[in-house]
Amino acid sequence: MINSPISKFTFKGRSFLIKRDDLLDDDFSGNKARKFYYYFLYLKNNPHIDTIISYGSNQSNAMYSLSVLAKLFNITLRYYTHHVSSYLKTHPIGNYKHALLNGAVIIEDAQMVKRLKNGDIDVASNELFIKEGGANVQAEYGIKLLADELRDYQDYNIFLPSGTGVTALYLQKHTKAKVYTCSCVGDDEYLKQQWSELEATHHPAIIKKHKKFHFGKLYRENYEMWLELKKAGIEFDLLYDSIGWQVVMNNLDILGDKVIYIHQGGIRGNESMIQRYQQKYKEHS
Numbered sequence: 401m402i403n404s405p406i407s408k409f410t411f412k413g414r415s416f417l418i419k420r421d422d423l424l425d426d427d428f429s430g431n432k433a434r435k436f437y438y439y440f441l442y443l444k445n446n447p448h449i450d451t452i453i454s455y456g457s458n459q460s461n462a463m464y465s466l467s468v469l470a471k472l473f474n475i476t477l478r479y480y481t482h483h484v485s486s487y488l489k490t491h492p493i494g495n496y497k498h499a500l501l502n503g504a505v506i507i508e509d510a511q512m513v514k515r516l517k518n519g520d521i522d523v524a525s526n527e528l529f530i531k532e533g534g535a536n537v538q539a540e541y542g543i544k545l546l547a548d549e550l551r552d553y554q555d556y557n558i559f560l561p562s563g564t565g566v567t568a569l570y571l572q573k574h575t576k577a578k579v580y581t582c583s584c585v586g587d588d589e590y591l592k593q594q595w596s597e598l599e600a601t602h603h604p605a606i607i608k609k610h611k612k613f614h615f616g617k618l619y620r621e622n623y624e625m626w627l628e629l630k631k632a633g634i635e636f637d638l639l640y641d642s643i644g645w646q647v648v649m650n651n652l653d654i655l656g657d658k659v660i661y662i663h664q665g666g667i668r669g670n671e672s673m674i675q676r677y678q679q680k681y682k683e684h685s
């Protein structure tokens with residue numbers, strides 16, 4: 401994990417540093433590569449494992465990254481999801497399409513998803529179970545490596561948008577720099593609760609959003625932010641970063657002028673979002 405430069409980025413007249421975890425690898429990149437790095441080593445050391453079991457949304461970045469991991473080791477990813485629309489089945493796109501191309505077995509079974517969420521599963525000795533989004537203590541291992549790569553920047557403030565908040569939490573645990581985040585999937589309370597379950601201290605600082613966004617819904621300002629970032633030279637994720645950058649630009653007084661933004665990948669997932677946005681706001685296409 402070395403191909404992740406820290407590069408300069410000028411946006412709306414301000415300069416930032418970007419930690420380019422999106423460039424870690426063509427396929428296994430972003431914060432999911434960090435979060436699953438432990439499992440990468442685990443699979444290397446446990447050749448008797450032939451199946452990864454996980455669950456969650458049918459367009460998640462985590463699902464795609466697990467499909468890459470399974471392919472790397474020539475094993476099966478069995479992935480449970482609530483439902484796949486017949487349209488998506490006939491017109492596969494984005495993470496769903498690429499996970500299938502990597503050989504993932506995607507199973508619609510709402511009952512099973514519920515059971516797995518509750519950890520109600522007997523894992524056979526040839527199977528490896530990984531929680532939704534990699535939200536567990538195993539994530540710490542790879543995120544510590546990310547923190548190590550940032551050790552020369554302790555006088556900077558770090559910003560990254562959160563889903564489960566696990567990346568931000570372990571980053572704060574292993575860096576002396578201050579870590580700021582915002583919630584994108586659940587609300588701010590959800591983030592605090594997730595953190596408390598994993599660690600008593602080292603919680604990152606949450607910057608409040610100016611408005612509530614429902615995860616995965618389309619918002620004109622999110623698409624416009626994404627387009628502006630792209631014009632400035634970097635493609636970011638449309639689900640998390642288009643919110644993250646609005647929070648950054650609205651809170652430069654808090655963040656100061658030495659900011660490192662962590663690019664957490666997720667570009668493969670943009671495909672399906674771009675299609676939805678272009679259908680909704682045709683004038684931009």
Ligand SMILES: *Cc1c(COP(=O)(O)O)cnc(C)c1O
Pocket residue numbers: 430431432461462533561562563564565566567568637640641664665666
């Ligand atoms: C998964 C993901 C996140 C959220 O990471 P958490 O550790 O769950 O907070 C943020 N950005 C991108 C691009 C992701 O794929």
